Amino acid sequence: MKWKGLLFIAMLIATIGIASAHFTMLFPKGMDVTPQDYIAELGETKTILIVWGHPFEHILFDMTSTPEVSVRDPEGNVKKLSPTEITVEGKKAYKVSLTIDKLGDWVVYAKYKDKDEKLVDHVKIIIHCGEEAWYGWDANVGQKVEIMPYTRPYGLEEGFVFTGKALFDGKALANADVEVEKYHTKDVADEVVKKAEKMFPYDPPMMFTRVTKTNSNGEFAYTLDEPGIWFIGAYGPEVNGFTQRGIIIVPVLKSFPPREESSLELQSKIKALEDEIAALKTQKKAPGFGLFGAVVGLLIVAHLIRRKAK
Ligand SMILES: [Cu+2]
Numbered sequence: 001m002k003w004k005g006l007l008f009i010a011m012l013i014a015t016i017g018i019a020s021a022h023f024t025m026l027f028p029k030g031m032d033v034t035p036q037d038y039i040a041e042l043g044e045t046k047t048i049l050i051v052w053g054h055p056f057e058h059i060l061f062d063m064t065s066t067p068e069v070s071v072r073d074p075e076g077n078v079k080k081l082s083p084t085e086i087t088v089e090g091k092k093a094y095k096v097s098l099t100i101d102k103l104g105d106w107v108v109y110a111k112y113k114d115k116d117e118k119l120v121d122h123v124k125i126i127i128h129c130g131e132e133a134w135y136g137w138d139a140n141v142g143q144k145v146e147i148m149p150y151t152r153p154y155g156l157e158e159g160f161v162f163t164g165k166a167l168f169d170g171k172a173l174a175n176a177d178v179e180v181e182k183y184h185t186k187d188v189a190d191e192v193v194k195k196a197e198k199m200f201p202y203d204p205p206m207m208f209t210r211v212t213k214t215n216s217n218g219e220f221a222y223t224l225d226e227p228g229i230w231f232i233g234a235y236g237p238e239v240n241g242f243t244q245r246g247i248i249i250v251p252v253l254k255s256f257p258p259r260e261e262s263s264l265e266l267q268s269k270i271k272a273l274e275d276e277i278a279a280l281k282t283q284k285k286a287p288g289f290g291l292f293g294a295v296v297g298l299l300i301v302a303h304l305i306r307r308k309a310k
Pocket residue numbers: 019020021022023053054
């Protein structure tokens with residue numbers, strides 16, 4: 001009985017240990033957010049969800065305070081937004097709304113203080129509107145810890161390198177930890193987490209939260225190797241017992257031009273080979289090299305497709 005209790009506690013600790021970093025998430029749609037949701041049409045009203053939790057594992061927690069949210073329009077005008085308390089997947093969260101009525105880039109930024117984690121997040125997203133209206137994305141909005149993107153944070157594809165500079169009180173944040181984590185919808189999260197726990201049982205979270213560092217000038221680089229919504233958070237020092245962190249959320253598109261085209265070509269080749277095999281099978285006589293060749297060809301094409309899919 002006693003050892004069973006201890007085992008339970010040990011298992012509980014192990015379970016708690018499997019956790020990636022908390023992040024404040026700003027999603028300009030719902031929890032089924034896609035990179036396209038960070039693009040707006042002129043006149044469109046965006047409702048932005050503000051939730052708190054683990055993006056990679058899709059675990060949410062109650063927010064312990066109301067975030068302060070502002071928006072900077074492409075001309076540099078700043079306006080405060082009023083968050084409304086809502087419930088998302090049973091947890092306390094917030095939302096704000098704004099209308100995108102000018103072409104260019106809109107920076108929506110929030111400050112969120114979490115009492116449990118003793119953390120203050122200074123998070124920002126960029127909403128882009130309009131053809132070649134590429135101005136505003138690199139604006140400094142004066143956050144306590146702020147990530148200044150060097151790489152324009154839209155029109156990025158999987159496999160692109162994102163670079164930026166972290167600032168604390170406007171000065172280079174040198175030698176700081178930068179955590180990089182991709183968001184998953186619930187169904188994908190459960191599957192990927194299970195896979196990581198199986199393949200890397202000694203340390204699954206090393207696959208959830210990637211870490212890089214800033215150099216002496218506060219700069220960092222990281223390859224965003226999958227399409228989706230990425231969180232990049234730079235850790236600044238503590239202020240009044242609360243760690244200050246700057247986050248930029250970066251949407252990454254699927255590879256362009258789409259890979260499906262070449263894969264379709266290979267699929268039609270497979271079909272042709274399959275037809276050939278079927279034709280040879282219907283012939284009563286021994287198929288000889290014809291069938292053998294077709295099978296080998298099929299195997300080669302299947303192998304190529306598998307490699308393409310990776
Ligand atoms: Cu966490």
